[in-house]
Amino acid sequence: MSQHELSRRSVLQGAAVAAGASVLGGATAAQAFTKSPQTAARYQDSPNGGQRCATCLQFQPPSSCKVVAGRISANGWCAIYAAK
Numbered sequence: 001m002s003q004h005e006l007s008r009r010s011v012l013q014g015a016a017v018a019a020g021a022s023v024l025g026g027a028t029a030a031q032a033f034t035k036s037p038q039t040a041a042r043y044q045d046s047p048n049g050g051q052r053c054a055t056c057l058q059f060q061p062p063s064s065c066k067v068v069a070g071r072i073s074a075n076g077w078c079a080i081y082a083a084k
Contacts, residue, residue, distance in 0.1 A: 035065070037069055038069065043068055047075055052074065052076065053065065053072055056081050067080055
């Protein structure tokens with residue numbers, strides 16, 4: 001394969017990605033992200049020491065998370081915890 005063919009392929013793949021994004025209604029990559037199951041994130045309904053969902057960057061009050069699926073307690077914790 002020549003360098004020209006590889007470049008053409010890259011352009012076509014990029015166009016396919018752009019078309020897919022437009023189908024999603026212009027959703028950003030973060031909006032299209034699939035959330036992790038609670039079991040994979042090792043989610044628990046109780047805090048881990050001083051760490052709890054209410055103080056995590058990913059927590060979305062009152063009971064949601066940007067990266068973990070399902071109902072999330074403000075007093076819960078998971079392995080993806082990131083302090084605000």
